[in-house]
Each structure stands twice: as structure tokens, then as C-alpha cells.
Amino acid sequence: MFKETFQRYLTMIEETLAQLPWRKNSLDESMYYSLIGGGKRIRPVLALASAEAVGGKPESILRAAAALELIHTYSLIHDDLPAMDNDDYRRGRLANHKIYGEAGAILAGDALLTYAFELLASLELGQPERELRIIREVAVASGKDGMVRGQVADITAEGKVLTLPEIEEIHKGKTGAILTVSARLGGVLGGGSEDDIQALTDYAQALGLAFQIKDDILDVIGDSETLGKPAGSDLRQGKSTYVSLLGLEGASEELHSQILKAQAAIKPFGQKGNFLNELALYIEERKH
Template identity: 50%
Template sequence: MTAGLTDSIKAGRDELQAQLLAVFDRSTKTAPASESVLNSLLGASSYACENGGKRIRPILAQAAASAVSIGDADKPAVHSTSIALELIHTYSLIHDDLPAMDDDDMRRGKPSLHRAYDEATAILVGDGLQARAFELLADAPDLTAEQKVRMIRVLAKASGMEGMVGGQYIDIQAVDSQMTLEELRAMHMLKTGALIRASLALGGIAANATEAQLAALDKYGCHIGLAFQVVDDILDVEGNTETLGKTQGKDAEANKPTYVKLLGLDGAKAEAQHLLQSALDALSGFGESADQLRELARYIVERDR
């Protein structure tokens, strides 16, 4: 698995990075006595967001908007949506790394936020990023009130007990237990897949997608969401800490159920390819406007980190 991001996807990621950091490039509006303290919190927030990452979820939102209507990926509303998605994803990683969760000291090749600062700061930064994400959606320009409410509802559900939070809870409870393949898929449809599906939905809604287009994007998202986790499980076995930017072998050490444990390494790789083809098939109703989504699907399955 050695595929890298295409030039167009890299360009989108680099642009997003600048927009993301701009969220924290402002003075607080508090009294002077509190300003320096809260600026330190903004610094910790910036640390969590500035250290790279694949930015898959915001790029998926932009690609979904473009698939619906070429050029819509450049709409300010889509930019706000993309940043909101990355803030939610980053918040989830910060909390996942905490000692009470996955207890990981490395994230994206740097010390996890609770290691670089402390646990209380990490918890508060995560909380702040989540709140800021919904603020950005509420303030997104050029969207109707109906679009904003729908997008906020989609993202809230994907982030909560019927999404990432629920999936993470099941994952924690699954340590040292046996899971069927169907149970494992159900868990990752929440933990990993929910936000990926939401990314596609938000991009589509911002671009005024039809219900049929949203259904096709969701079907694509179901397949690549699972593929993302299958590949993560493969890389936990075959990857290395330096390339991955996080501790390799962590799932095996924690005795968590994985696709590799249930299917074997070759079986997991075959499953990833099957999911890739299913994702590509889901886009059959789109023309060239969905090519970036096709590129992203291939990247997700063929990546090495």
C-alpha cells in the first residue's frame, strides 16, 4: 500500500490547512487578565490542528459538493463545512488518545496533546473544537436556514451516541472480547464510518444535492468508511510507527478485535478491495464530476499511513 495523494487532493489539503489555522489566529475578546490564559488554550488548539493529517473528511465534503455541481467545492459554505468536519475529527482524536481511552502517546508523528500539554487541557481543547465546529456551520454563508439545520443535525448525530461516541464506547467494551465480523462492521460503521458519511452528506447538502444524489453519496460513504478501518487494521500489523505517525501494533497490544484478527491478513486485504469496488460502483450515476471521489476511494485503500 503505497499510493499517495494526487496533486489535486494535495492542493485541497494545503488550502484547508491554512483555513484551519486561521480559526485560531485571532485575539480573544475577554478581559486583559484572562486573555493570556485563553490565548494559551488557543495555542494548544492550534497544536492539535497544525500537525498534518490526511484531511480526508473535509476533502470528501469538497469532492461531494463538486460531484453534485462542478465548482461548488469553492463555495465559502463548503469551506466552512470542511473546517467544521476537521475540527470534529481532531476533537475525537484528542479524546481517543487520552489515558482513559486508547492511551496513545503519539499522534501524527508528534506527542499527543495530553502529552504535549496535560490531560485537562486536552479535554478542554477537544470540547472547544467540537463547539467551534457547530458555530461554523451555524454561521456558514450562502446557506438557507433549512440547509444549516439539516447539516447541524447530520453532524451532531454522526458525532454522538449514534455515531463516533457510540462506536468508541463499543470499542472500549470490546477489549479482550470476541466479536463476529458483523458486530465488528457495525461498530466501525459508528466509530469511523459515521463521520465519513456525514462529510459526504454535508458536502452534498451545501451543493443542493437531490435526495437520489445524497443516497448515492451515502452508499459510497458506507463502503469507504469500512474500507478505511480495514486498512487501518492492516497497517497496524504491516506499518511502522514512523510512517504511521502513531504507535504501530497498538490494537494487537490492547487485544482489540480487528479485521485482520477475524479474516487474516490476506482476507482483510481482499475485503478492502471488495469495499473499494463497491464504493466505485455506488458512483456509477455520476460522471467525471465524481472523479475526485474515485481517487479518494483508491487512496484510502492503497495508502501506507
């Protein structure tokens, strides 16, 4: 059932992304290249599943869910730049800047970010207060108090030995902020109560840390072909990770602990939380 539901969400998202009004110019081509280059679509899937968990219709928030994937893709394009992680491959293909140049990649990222807010601002769900709330929350999660703050902290920490709380603080911003707001977006626009939204928040915060821990583990034990990006990049850049601090066994234990926290948070949803429960296991067991 999990696979079928995941595929249903995925099909809805891919169709929405492909049907956005792309124009035949170099900028749109560059944006589309990275956006439709594969990926797990965890953030929009999480948004749709959260909406359904609170009794909403996932079909009604597809443009908002698509906006989350635009923001995620922008972050990946900028991540790969020579001034950042300096990676040549992403999702098994050449990184954007290797095809369109550094300037083209920067501008494609900028355009994806702003286009995301154009989509969010064009929602017509008849819930203006909730829609405005989400625009603000996504802006906070994407910016100086969210993902960008986490990215800056991650770069600043290169070559330093960090404590576990310091690593967690970085990834609450870098990875966790957008994952958390994805769940909240689904909960808010799906018509959830404040208790529902808080449960989804607790779930997604634990899921975000789990996602990053798994990334750190895969960076050590994975291979570049399966990952779709260079393996071992954290070690080359001198980054402190959950693995470097806790070892593979300790990182795996912490990963499982966060998965259990996520699952506990959504118990109040009962059967409506089944997909989210399975999604947490999917994050724990993923290979790329």
C-alpha cells in the same frame, strides 16, 4: 489529475484552518497544536469533492468542511488519553496530553467540538433549510448515535472475540459516521438532489469500512515512524480487528470488496465522480 485536485482541496482546507481567529492563550494553543499537526484531511476533502461532484462550489463550504476536521481532531485528542487508547504519539508528534496535560487535552477536545458547531451555525449560504439539516446530521454523526457510540462499543469490546458483523457495527459508528456525514455535507450544501445524496451516502459508508480495514492492516504491517503513532496498539489492547478475524489476506480481500462497492455507488456521477473514484483507490493503497 488526482494529485493536483487533492492538493487544491488540501491547500484550501489548510488555509481555512490557519485563518480561523486563534487567540494567544493556552487553550487556543493546545487546540491549534493538534489541529495543525498534519493529517490526511480525508473528511474535509471528501466534503469538498462531494460538493463539486453535485455541481456545487467547494469554496463556498470551506468553513463547514473545516468544522469536520475540528470534530475529527477532537476525537483523536480524546482517543490518545490514558483512559482511552493511552497513546503517546499522534501524527508523528507527542500526543496533546503529553504536552498540555490530561485536563488540558480534554478541554481542548471539548472546545474543538463546540467550535465546530459554531462554524456550522455561522454558514450564510442562503440555504437555511439545508444548513439546518447539516447541523443536525453532523450532531447525530458525532454523538451518541454515531462516533461516540462507536467509541463506547470499541472500548467495551476490548478483550472479547467479535464476529464480523459486530466489528462492522462498531466501525460504522467510530470511523464511518463522520466519513459518511462528510460526503452528505458536501452533497447537501452543494445543492445535490436526494438521489445524489444517497449515492454519496452509499459511497462513503463503504469507504468508511474500507478506511478502518486499512487501519487494521497497517496496525499489523506498518511501522510507528511511518504511521505517526504506535504500531501494534490494537493487539496490545486486546481488540478484535478485521485482521485478527480474517487474517491479513482475508482483510485485504474485504478491503478491496468495500472499495469496489464505493466505486459502484458513484457511477451515476460519470466523469464528475472521477476524483471520488480515485480517492477510494488512495484509501486502499495508503501507507499511513
